[in-house]
Amino acid sequence: MDPISESSTARVSGDTLHYDVIEKDIFPGDVYGSDQSVSAAGSLRTVQPPELLVESVRTLSHDRDSSKQSSKSTLALDTEFPPTYQIESLARRDDIDLLKPWKRFLYLFSSFLTVAAFSTYALYYGLRMTFTLAAQRANRTIYPAAWVFLIVEMATVTPGMLHSLWSIFVLKPRGREKLRLKGDAVPTVDVFVTACGEDEDVILNTARAACSIDYPTDRFRVFVLDDGRSASLFRSITALNGQYPNLVYRSREKYPGLPHHFKAGNLNFGLRETLTTKGEEGEFVAALDADMIPQPEWLRAILPHMLIDQGCGLACPPQLFYNIPPNDPLYQGMSFFAHVAEPIKDALGVAWCTGSGYVVRRCALDSIGDIPVGTVAEDVLCSTLLLGQGWRTAYIHEGLQYGQVPGDFGGHIKQRTRWTVGTMQTTLRLRFSLWGSEIRRLTFPQRASGFMYSIISLFSVFTVISLFAIPGVLISGGRMVAYATEDQLRWLIRSCFLAFAVNRLCELSMYLPSGYRDGQRSTRAMLWMAPYHTITLLRVFVLPSWLGGQTTSFKPTGSLSSALNERSSRERAPLFRRLKVILWNYLGGFHLFYIIFVLAAVIISSVRCGNRPTLDDKLIYLLTHAFWVPVTWLVSVSAAWTPIIYALNPPTMPDTEDLLKRDPSTNVAYPRESSKLVKNKVSNVYFEFQYTLQTLYTTALFIGSWIY
Numbered sequence: 001m002d003p004i005s006e007s008s009t010a011r012v013s014g015d016t017l018h019y020d021v022i023e024k025d026i027f028p029g030d031v032y033g034s035d036q037s038v039s040a041a042g043s044l045r046t047v048q049p050p051e052l053l054v055e056s057v058r059t060l061s062h063d064r065d066s067s068k069q070s071s072k073s074t075l076a077l078d079t080e081f082p083p084t085y086q087i088e089s090l091a092r093r094d095d096i097d098l099l100k101p102w103k104r105f106l107y108l109f110s111s112f113l114t115v116a117a118f119s120t121y122a123l124y125y126g127l128r129m130t131f132t133l134a135a136q137r138a139n140r141t142i143y144p145a146a147w148v149f150l151i152v153e154m155a156t157v158t159p160g161m162l163h164s165l166w167s168i169f170v171l172k173p174r175g176r177e178k179l180r181l182k183g184d185a186v187p188t189v190d191v192f193v194t195a196c197g198e199d200e201d202v203i204l205n206t207a208r209a210a211c212s213i214d215y216p217t218d219r220f221r222v223f224v225l226d227d228g229r230s231a232s233l234f235r236s237i238t239a240l241n242g243q244y245p246n247l248v249y250r251s252r253e254k255y256p257g258l259p260h261h262f263k264a265g266n267l268n269f270g271l272r273e274t275l276t277t278k279g280e281e282g283e284f285v286a287a288l289d290a291d292m293i294p295q296p297e298w299l300r301a302i303l304p305h306m307l308i309d310q311g312c313g314l315a316c317p318p319q320l321f322y323n324i325p326p327n328d329p330l331y332q333g334m335s336f337f338a339h340v341a342e343p344i345k346d347a348l349g350v351a352w353c354t355g356s357g358y359v360v361r362r363c364a365l366d367s368i369g370d371i372p373v374g375t376v377a378e379d380v381l382c383s384t385l386l387l388g389q390g391w392r393t394a395y396i397h398e399g400l401q402y403g404q405v406p407g408d409f410g411g412h413i414k415q416r417t418r419w420t421v422g423t424m425q426t427t428l429r430l431r432f433s434l435w436g437s438e439i440r441r442l443t444f445p446q447r448a449s450g451f452m453y454s455i456i457s458l459f460s461v462f463t464v465i466s467l468f469a470i471p472g473v474l475i476s477g478g479r480m481v482a483y484a485t486e487d488q489l490r491w492l493i494r495s496c497f498l499a500f501a502v503n504r505l506c507e508l509s510m511y512l513p514s515g516y517r518d519g520q521r522s523t524r525a526m527l528w529m530a531p532y533h534t535i536t537l538l539r540v541f542v543l544p545s546w547l548g549g550q551t552t553s554f555k556p557t558g559s560l561s562s563a564l565n566e567r568s569s570r571e572r573a574p575l576f577r578r579l580k581v582i583l584w585n586y587l588g589g590f591h592l593f594y595i596i597f598v599l600a601a602v603i604i605s606s607v608r609c610g611n612r613p614t615l616d617d618k619l620i621y622l623l624t625h626a627f628w629v630p631v632t633w634l635v636s637v638s639a640a641w642t643p644i645i646y647a648l649n650p651p652t653m654p655d656t657e658d659l660l661k662r663d664p665s666t667n668v669a670y671p672r673e674s675s676k677l678v679k680n681k682v683s684n685v686y687f688e689f690q691y692t693l694q695t696l697y698t699t700a701l702f703i704g705s706w707i708y
Contacts, residue, residue, distance in 0.1 A: 086182040087304040094178040095397035098339065103512045107170060113506035114167040120499040121161070125154060127488075127495050128481075135482035145478025148469055149628075155459075155466035156632055159526045162456055163336070166344040167510045174347040176397065179304035180297065187307070189220040189299060189359070190282035192270045194263055195290040196227035202404070202656075203290045204236055205669050210288060211244040212666040214296040218246075221279050225270045226251040227263075248277060264378035267371045282362060289356040292319065292403035293670060302359045305394045313364030313391030314383055316354045317400040318342065322659050322671035324405055325567060325651035326679040328518070329642060330412050331525035332405035333678055335514035339397075343513075346395035348445040353379035353393070357401040364391050374429060377422025384430060387446050388439030402671045407653070408564055409582055409646060416529060417536040420457055424541060427454040460533035467527070467594070470633050471601030474626055477608060481624040489624075490705040496629045497702035504695060517680055520687055527639035531590055566650035578647045588643035595640050598633050602626045629698045638690050 099107070132146050191210050195203045203224065210222045222244070224237050229251045237249035252269040254260045261268070267287060274281050284303065288294060298317075306312045318338035325332075338354075345351055353360075358379070365371070368385045375381050383393050406412045430439055433450025442450075473480055483489045511519030543549035564578055565571040573581075583589040609621040626633070660669035 084185055085187075085304075085307050086185070087307065088180045088182050089177045090180060091178040093174075094176045095339075095343065096178060098397065098399070099513050106509055107512045110167040110506060110509035110512075111170040113502065113509050114164050117164070117499070117503045117506045118161065120495070120502045121157060124492075124495040124499045125150070127492055128153075131484065131488045131492060132482040134484040134488065135479075138484040143479045143482040145473050145476055145480050146482040149473050149480040152466045152469045152473070153632060155462055156527075156635065159456060159459055159463065160523050162452060162459075163341070163522070163526075164506065164510055165452070166341050167506070169344050169348060172344070172347045174343060176305070176346065176394065178398065179301065179308075181300040181304050181307070184216045184219075186216060186219050186300075187284055187303065188280050188282045189215070189284045189286055189303075190270075190274045191220055191222045192267060192285065192287045193222065193224045193290060194227070194266050194270075194287060195224060195233070196263075196266070197230075198228075198290040200230065200233050200236065203233060204240075206288060206290055206293055207237065207240070207247060208244075208666060209293045209668045209670070211240075211247050212296065212663075212668050213294055213298050213300075215299050217244075220282065220299070221246045221248065221274070221277070223270050223273060223277075224249050225266050225273075227254075227260075227266045246279070250277075259373075261373040262376055262378075264371045264373045264375075267378070268373070271365070271370055284359050285362055285365065286359045287356065288401070289403060292356040292401045293668070294357065294401050295399070295670070298357065298400045299359070301398055301400055302357075302396050305396060306359065306361060309392060309394070311390075311392050312361070312394050313367075313386040314351075314353055314358055314360045315394040315396055316351070316358035316383075317396045317398055319354050319356055320399050320402050320676065321405050322402045322675040323407065323653060323656065324678050325653050326681045327651065327684045328521055328678050329646050329651060330409070331518075331521040332412060333518060335518040335678075336511065336522050339513040340510065342395050343397050345449060346393075346397075348449070349392065349443060350387070350446045350449040351383070351393040351395035352449075353383035354395075355379040356403065360386075361391075367391070375422050375425035376418055377426050380422070381426045381429065384426070384433070384442075384446075384450060385438055388436075388442050390441040399676070402676060404656075407567055409566065409643070409650075410564075410586055413532055413586055417532050420460075420533045420536050421540050423453060423457045424537060427457065457533070458537075460530040461537060463527065463530040464534045467530070467636050468597075470636065471598045474601035474605040474633075477605070479624070481628055489620075493629060493701050493705045497698050500630050500695070500698050504691075515678070517684060517688075518678070520691070524639040524642060524687070527636055528591060528642045531587065535587070566646075567653040568655075569652050572650070575648070578650070582643055582647040586643070588647060591640040591643050595637050595644075598637050602633060623701070629701055630694045631697065634690065634694065638687065 128150050132143060132150070135146075136142055193203065193207050193210055203226075207222060207224050213220075224233070224247070226233055226249065234249050234251070237247060240247055250270065250273050252260075252266065259265075271285065274285075284306070286299065286302075302315045302317065305315050319334070320338065321333060342351065342354070360382075364386055367389055368382070371378055372381045372385055387393060406415050427433075427450075430436060430450060432454045433439060433442065433447045439447070439450075481489070481492065483492060507519055508516060539548055539550050564573040564581055566573060566578055572578075583592060605626045606622060609618045609625075612618045612621050657669070659672060659675040661672050662669045
């Protein structure tokens with residue numbers, strides 16, 4: 001097989017971008033799935049920038065000539081001396097190293113299986129409603145328990161189905177190549193490392209890694225933006241200036257009574273500082289969280305996508321992590337979002353900023369008034385506003401940065417509920433992404449994406465209500481599955497089996513990029529995290545202060561005198577303290593109460609079958625009450641166990657330094673390859689046993705429906 005490849009040299013000239021294709025060895029088998037043809041060596045491709053960028057450049061150029069006092073960036077493309085960039089294409093897919101060919105092939109089936117899952121669930125719920133109405137007509141009564149239970153079933157399934165909705169578009173090609181910017185002719189970049197009280201060694205390592213990237217030193221500056229105003233960090237950064245002359249420390253004043261807008265305010269402070277700091281203002285701005293270690297090729301991998309597409313205002317890689325504990329019991333890796341949802345959204349033109357590691361065009365930021373404030377989810381709001389003004393965004397599906405997940409239960413809860421607050425703040429500002437001048441140029445997929453995530457955030461409230469409705473309906477003794485004839489009962493069992501089986505196949509295919517076990521963790525996390533999201537939404541957006549309302553994310557009750565350090569084998573708090581803090585301060589007792597409530601309801605409901613005259617009546621009563629397929633309460637109970645099991649037996653993690661390997665030349669500690677993978681232990685088999693048991697039980701009833 002003859003090797004094919006392309007490497008390109010980009011030339012910006014006036015309003016037109018050219019780049020030449022240069023030969024390099026890459027085999028066709030390594031570039032599977034692209035929707036772009038391979039250009040012959042020496043051919044020329046021309047990309048015309050959108051009117052938006054041309055107008056932005058003209059406006060900024062006019063501002064530069066007419067007013068030197070403006071605080072806005074005056075950066076513009078140099079139309080008199082167009083730069084030349086060498087861009088090498090390593091493969092037709094940027095994620096070629098993340099998914100094996102056979103998995104990629106099977107993954108394509110998830111599009112059809114998702115449609116099938118939606119269809120079979122619609123069939124099942126349609127039959128449930130039809131047969132309930134038939135039973136009511138036949139018996140001339142109303143079955144409220146049957147309707148409540150039907151709503152509960154739908155509420156339990158809906159969050160997962162909404163997340164899987166993205167898989168319908170798996171077949172849509174992204175056309176995102178694996179690119180590298182070559183040579184020393186590169187655009188200027190200002191890199192921000194945002195910090196606020198993190199461990200100093202962590203911040204310094206990120207700063208060194210940012211300064212040590214494979215990029216000409218005179219073409220980028222690194223700003224450590226310290227919102228914690230640490231004198232020690234200032235001295236440490238100053239001491240590194242001799243080794244890294246492009247590294248600077250900056251910290252802003254925070255005045256009492258004036259909003260400082262959290263991370264967004266810190267970033268905007270950094271933007272202003274770039275105008276007064278020695279050196280050339282960056283054409284692009286990049287941001288890193290304090291714990292996110294960029295790989296050496298970070299900028300060279302992201303910038304080509306923005307240089308080739310001048311209408312691309314922002315490009316970002318996934319946030320990946322190197323300290324995820326074995327089995328990832330709290331679902332901290334977010335692999336489904338990184339490896340399934342975001343690539344599909346990118347294909348639809350809805351790539352959202354991931355919060356760290358992103359690169360944004362300076363004139364694009366100027367067009368929306370810098371980093372937007374008023375939300376703690378400034379990343380999502382920023383990318384949505386860029387899309388709303390006609391810019392494009394890109395998701396670069398490569399491992400280009402690795403950071404840390406919160407190392408304790410409390411930190412995880414605070415992080416996730418803070419995201420919930422930010423999502424709702426963004427939702428309200430953008431009016432559910434449905435209308436408004438700020439988002440006037442959003443496409444239908446972009447509006448649908450914003451609306452869907454808004455609904456998912458609100459759905460946690462409905463999920464909590466539905467979860468408690470399960471034991472309530474069981475205790476009531478009402479008829480939970482209504483039907484007029486035994487044939488209708490048989491068809492309900494068959495349709496439920498069909499929906500359950502197709503959904504299981506869909507999960508097996510859909511979770512291939514992120515890992516099958518990761519998908520199951522995601523499903524459980526939607527259920528056990530729902531109470532935390534609900535409490536946070538009520539406190540922040542509904543309750544007044546005198547009823548417990550607050551303006552931040554979830555706060556624990558009581559006082560915590562010391563950290564649990566539950567993942568350290570040497571410093572782990574004793575069992576009693578872990579249980580007290582997680583069950584009381586962090587409301588894990590709510591989950592314990594729920595488990596007891598459900599199990600008691602199941603026992604009470606099952607005991608009632610003894611009042612039935614025949615064995616068949618007893619079995620049908622059990623089947624149509626506590627053990628209706630696929631035993632929904634078992635799913636919710638196993639999910640609710642998560643905080644309790646975590647408190648009893650938290651995962652053990654090695655010291656951070658053991659997860660890293662230092663580069664002897666730069667002293668930067670990069671994650672070891674083994675640290676980048678989630679380790680699955682035997683204890684994780686418990687959950688798979690539950691799913692297998694449900695599958696066997698549902699299958700047995702399906703077979704029985706044809707025999708009896």
